[in-house]
Amino acid sequence: MLFWIIVIALALVCGAILGVAVLRGRSGEEPPAAYDLRVYRDQLKEVDRDLARGVIGEEDAERLRAEVSRRILAADAKLRDGGESGGQPKWAGWAVTGLALAGLGGGALLLYSELGAPGYGDVPLKGRIAASDAARADRQTQAEAEAQVPEADMPSDVSEEFLALMEKLRETVEQRPEDQRGLQLLVRNEAALGNLRAAYTAQRQLIEVKGDQATAADYALLTDLMVSAAGGYISQEAEASIRAALEREPREPRARYYLGLYYMQVDRPDAAFRTW
Known part of the structure; x- marks a missing residue:
């Protein structure tokens, strides 16, 4: 009134x-x-x-x-x-x-x-920040987020020959888990097949193999695959990957984009605006 x-x-x-x-x-x-x-x-x-x-x-x-x-x-x-x-x-x-x-x-x-929003009550900044902090503390894990996403279908134009090669590639990586080239190929081709969980698992393994040599781009790709597998949701693990990328390169474009998306999901458009 x-x-x-x-x-x-x-x-x-x-x-x-x-x-x-x-x-x-x-x-x-x-x-x-x-x-x-x-x-x-x-x-x-x-x-x-x-x-x-x-x-x-x-x-x-x-x-x-x-x-x-x-x-x-x-x-x-x-x-x-x-x-x-x-x-x-x-x-x-x-x-x-x-x-x-x-x-x-x-x-x-x-x-x-x-x-506008007639009748909408006032939401003080302090209250919004407190609600955002509560939402951040209650974020879903990667597994919980993926459980709510329907299974993706394999592309219809994949040949039997390619699938056979993929089986060989998986076996090779399993036998040689520190082969960076093999892991890179596995990440790329699993993602092309729509196996996003397998793709980000291989990417995470590649980062572990690289150790201190892992770059911001490596973590940004891991984030991209995890977010895609979760249907666009930024899980706790994806947020950690974003932070790791930005620690190595504060201006990494994909990591900054996903950080802004994360802020939007926890109701902090002001932080998203500054990030973007």
Whole structure:
């Protein structure tokens, strides 16, 4: 209720300011007919001065006086027909102001009803941060998130020959678990087959093999595979992978993207904005 009282009060104040501005602007304007009258009177005086200096004769002076006087009468009649202000009546200004306010107010209410949240309570920043911290502490694990994602189908265009090669590759990596080239091939091809869990498991193994030589790109790829396997959800393990990538390279683009996505999922759009 207080919100609407404030809105109505602000609308009335804005309307009053607009109305005063419109009416004050009109009252300060000089009607065109009044300006013409001043000009014609000055012309009459100029005729008398020219006659006194001998620039024109008496006959020309009389003719000019008659012409200027005729124009004065026409301007005076026009001024009287238009009222003292020489323009539209005051009620027209009030009408224009009222219509403008009604249009602006109605448009604002319509826009707010479509985009706003009438009746939505205030959510202080401290409360939002506390709720976000609680959501972060209660994040799902990778296994819990994957359990809610339907199993992906294998691509239909995979040949039997390729599947046979994949079996050999898996056996080779199992026999030679520290073969980095074999692990890289396994990650790439498992992901191509839609076996995202196997792909990120192989990527995690590759990072363990590399040890201190693992790069931010390695952790970013691990994050990408884990998030894809969880249907876009940033799990606790995926967040740890994001942090590991950013520790090695604070500007790693994929890691920064997923960190912003993580902040959005825990209701911290302000942190996501700064990250992105």
